[in-house]
Amino acid sequence: xxxxxxxxxTELTWDELPIAGIxxxxxxxxxxxxxxxxxxFKPVINQEKCTRCMKCWLFCPDMAxxxxxxxxxxxxxxxxxxxxxxxxxxxxxxxxxxxxxxx
Amino acid sequence: MGEIVGMTxxxxxxxxxxxxxxxxxxxxxxxxxxxxxxxxxxxxxDGELDSEFIPVESEHxxxxxxxxxxxxxxxxxxxxxxQGIALMFEILFIVSNARLPVVMGVANRALSAPIxxxxxxxxxxxxxxxxxxxxxxxxxxxxYDTTIMAFKIAEDKEVSLxxxxxxxxxxISHALEGVETLEKREVEDFLPPRDPLYVLDPDDPxxxxxxALQDSYxxxxxxxxxxxxxxxxxxxxxxxEFGELTGRYYNVINTYYAEDADVILVTQGAITGTARxxxxxxxxxxxxxxxxxxxxYRPFPEKELRDALKGAKVAATIxxxxxxxxxxxxxxxxVKVTTSNGGPIIQGFIAGLGGRDxxxxxxxxxxxxxxxxxxxGEEPSKISWVGVRGVEF
Numbered sequence: 355x356x357x358x359x360x361x362x363x364t365e366l367t368w369d370e371l372p373i374a375g376i377x378x379x380x381x382x383x384x385x386x387x388x389x390x391x392x393x394x395f396k397p398v399i400n401q402e403k404c405t406r407c408m409k410c411w412l413f414c415p416d417m418a419x420x421x422x423x424x425x426x427x428x429x430x431x432x433x434x435x436x437x438x439x440x441x442x443x444x445x446x447x448x449x450x451x452x453x454x455x456x457x
Numbered sequence: 458m459g460e461i462v463g464m465t466x467x468x469x470x471x472x473x474x475x476x477x478x479x480x481x482x483x484x485x486x487x488x489x490x491x492x493x494x495x496x497x498x499x500x501x502x503d504g505e506l507d508s509e510f511i512p513v514e515s516e517h518x519x520x521x522x523x524x525x526x527x528x529x530x531x532x533x534x535x536x537x538x539x540q541g542i543a544l545m546f547e548i549l550f551i552v553s554n555a556r557l558p559v560v561m562g563v564a565n566r567a568l569s570a571p572i573x574x575x576x577x578x579x580x581x582x583x584x585x586x587x588x589x590x591x592x593x594x595x596x597x598x599x600x601y602d603t604t605i606m607a608f609k610i611a612e613d614k615e616v617s618l619x620x621x622x623x624x625x626x627x628x629i630s631h632a633l634e635g636v637e638t639l640e641k642r643e644v645e646d647f648l649p650p651r652d653p654l655y656v657l658d659p660d661d662p663x664x665x666x667x668x669a670l671q672d673s674y675x676x677x678x679x680x681x682x683x684x685x686x687x688x689x690x691x692x693x694x695x696x697x698e699f700g701e702l703t704g705r706y707y708n709v710i711n712t713y714y715a716e717d718a719d720v721i722l723v724t725q726g727a728i729t730g731t732a733r734x735x736x737x738x739x740x741x742x743x744x745x746x747x748x749x750x751x752x753x754y755r756p757f758p759e760k761e762l763r764d765a766l767k768g769a770k771v772a773a774t775i776x777x778x779x780x781x782x783x784x785x786x787x788x789x790x791x792v793k794v795t796t797s798n799g800g801p802i803i804q805g806f807i808a809g810l811g812g813r814d815x816x817x818x819x820x821x822x823x824x825x826x827x828x829x830x831x832x833x834g835e836e837p838s839k840i841s842w843v844g845v846r847g848v849e850f
Contacts, residue, residue, distance in 0.1 A: 355655060355663055363669075368676035368683075373654055374556040375677045377664035 361385045388416065392439030395454040397432050403451035404430060410443035410452060419443065459638035466629035469597045469636045470536070470562045471496035473604035475506050476644040479560075480531035483511040483522035487541040488574045489630040490564040494536055516541040520548035520559075527557035528665060530656040532608065535559065538626065539566035539580045546587070552619045553588030554681060555665065556654055558611035562604065563623040564630040565593075565726060565777075567811045575812020576625040578726055579778040582754075582787045584621065588681055590688060591755035592622040595711075595729040597634040599752075600624045602705055605639065609648050609695045616688045617654045625727035625777070626812060639703065647702055689756050709758035711750040712765050714740060718747025720827040721766055721801070723774040723792055725751050728808065728815050732775070735820045746824050751788060759795045769801040770831035773823050775843075777809045785840050802836045806850075808843035819843050826850070 355378035359370055372378045399410075406428045411419040418437040422429050432443075444452045464472060471493045474482075482501070486494040500506035509526075513519045516537050523533045537545065542563065552559050567577030581591060590610065594600045603622045611620040624630050655663060669677055692709060700706035711729075714736050715721050722732045729750045739746035749765040749772070751758070766772050776786035785793060789805035796803060806823050809815040823843060830837060841850040 355661060363673040366673075366676070368679045371673060371676055371680065374554060374665075375667060375669050375673070376555075376655060377667050378655070380662040380664075382664075 355379065387435045389433075389435045389437055392437065392457065394457055395439050395441070396434060396437065396457050397439070397441065397443050397452050398455050399430055399432065400451045400453070401429070403449050405449055405451070406430060407448060409446050409448060413442050413446045415440065415442065459640045459643075461635045461637050463633050464597055464601070464636045465492065465631050465633050466594075466597045466600045466624040467492035467564065467631065468496055469601035470604050470624070471500070472638065473601045474534050474562070475500050476639060476641055477532070477534070477605060477608045477648060478506070479508050479534040481509045481511065481522070481526035481533045482535065483513050483519045483526065483533070484535045484537070485513050485516050485519050485541060487516070487538050489566060489626040490536045490538040490541070490562065492630070493562055493564070497534075516544040517548065520545035520552065523559040524548060524552050524555065524557060527552070527559050528555065528657050530651065530653045532612070532651045533557075533559045534562070536562040536564075538564040539568055539577075542580045542584065543568065546584075549584060549587040549589060549619070551666075554677070556617040556684070557619055558608070558617050558651070559619040560604075560607045560611055561589075561619070561621040562600075563621050564626050565623040566626040573811045574626065576628050576727065577777055577810055577812070578623065578625070581621060581623045582778050585755055585787065588618070588685065589755065590616075590618055590620040590685075590692070590753075592620070592753050593725040593751070594622060594624050594629065595726060595750060595752075596629060597632065597636050598705070599707070600629060601636050601638070602699065602703070602707065605644055605648065606695050606699050606707070610688070610692050612651045613691045613695070614652065614654060616684065616691045618684060618688060623726065628727040628812070637703070637705075643702065647698070685756050689758065692753055692756075707752060708761070709753040710761040710765050711752050713748040713750075715747035715749050715765050715769070717745060717768065719745040719770045719831050720824060721747045721749050721769045721772045722820065722824065722827075723749050723751065723766075723772050723788065725754065725788060726777060728775055728777060728820070731815060731817055732820050734817055735824060738817075738821070739824060744828070757791055757795065762792065762795050763800060766796060766800050770834075771804055771827040772796070772801045773804045773806060773827040775806050775808050775815075775820070775823060777815075779807060779810060789840065802830055802834070804830050804837050805840040806843055807840060813844070815843070822850070
């Protein structure tokens with residue numbers, strides 16, 4: 355399919371929008387930074403307390419928990435470009451390692 | 458050219474669909490469309506037609522299956538009537554916005570309640586806002602021919618819109634007429650394989666059915682309307698090509714003795730045939746009566762209708778439908794708006810709801826009323842109901 359001239363639809367006129375309102379290419383959600391939806395609080399992980407149980411990764415509805423390697427251990431971080439600040443991770447964390455802090 | 462075969466309206470549609478070789482048929486049987494679905498199921502079961510036949514549990518599912526199959530690139534047919542169309546109503550809008558050339562045969566039946574299985578065009582007329590191309594046929598031959606043209610119009614890349622076409626319940630759907638058939642080879646030459654605008658393909662992923670809010674819905678509807686308006690060109694082109702193939706030429710407005718007429722009857726569907734007989738009788742008496750049949754209803758052939766009506770003093774619209782509390786019934790309103798910048802007086806009549814017989818005498822009386830209006834030049838103040846017990850018209 356022909357790609358969109360811009361992923362910002364407000365920059366497109368009626369005849370530049372994709373046919374039938376389809377999204378003609380994959381993974382366009384990556385360009386849509388939903389982190390701006392947060393309402394004033396963001397989750398912060400206390401790396402000292404975190405046991406890497408992965409519950410926050412499992413429960414996050416926006417796949418906004420990043421997993422990386424730190425030496426032999428895993429490390430969990432929040433992807434603030436996509437975290438909407440719902441607070442589910444704070445609620446689910448069994449060791450109170452996540453706190454919603456005012457931005 | 459094929460032979461002439463005796464077929465009902467439903468059968469003629471089923472046989473024509475078979476020649477068009479759809480990939481998917483998803484339909485739920487409902488009187489009086491049932492025979493379309495039964496025959497197609499027979500063809501598939503007997504191995505005469507290589508289609509995926511999906512015996513769905515409702516019309517909502519039927520139209521949903523059509524949506525999915527069509528997005529996958531399939532040629533798709535369904536059929537329904539009355540309550541069935543009411544049940545698939547929400548999906549009709551989704552199919553048209555997605556630019557999917559689903560073709561639907563309709564046996565136009567009055568809507569419940571009270572329950573009634575006979576003729577009424579409301580079921581298809583109320584779909585006027587759904588974004589489907591809409592055509593009304595007047596006999597079994599036009600049902601057969603329109604089926605074959607329907608796929609070609611709908612699937613044309615300039616169009617790529619769904620299309621519904623109707624035949625009056627029982628009056629056409631169950632009436633046996635001689636139908637001049639086509640051969641498979643002729644239809645194959647006329648109707649190329651579907652070449653979709655877009656298709657769901659894992660190797661070239663796209664998303665369909667996305668949200669479009671204040672930032673883009675408006676532009677998308679404008680785009681959809683441009684496609685609908687432009688489809689008129691393709692409709693006429695396909696009618697012309699079909700005429701060259703078969704010698705049977707259709708027009709978006711089919712006229713009969715309209716050129717020099719003082720009064721023109723404006724009709725849709727089966728009433729057209731009866732109205733022709735009335736025109737013949739009046740012409741033999743030297744009365745200048747003509748006929749304009751609104752064959753293609755969406756997109757509405759404004760220019761062609763204005764041309765057809767331009768010399769007349771009065772155009773009498775006959776609606777086999779009712780829209781409650783409106784300034785006038787549906788066909789009347791469209792004709793009235795179309796001629797609002799000049800043209801004949803438009804006199805509105807409602808007739809034949811629930812399959813009530815519309816006889817030659819009834820249409821003659823409509824014509825007489827319109828001739829009276831032509832004489833006085835005074836526009837009637839209300840819509841007349843033909844033959845309602847207890848009401849003079």
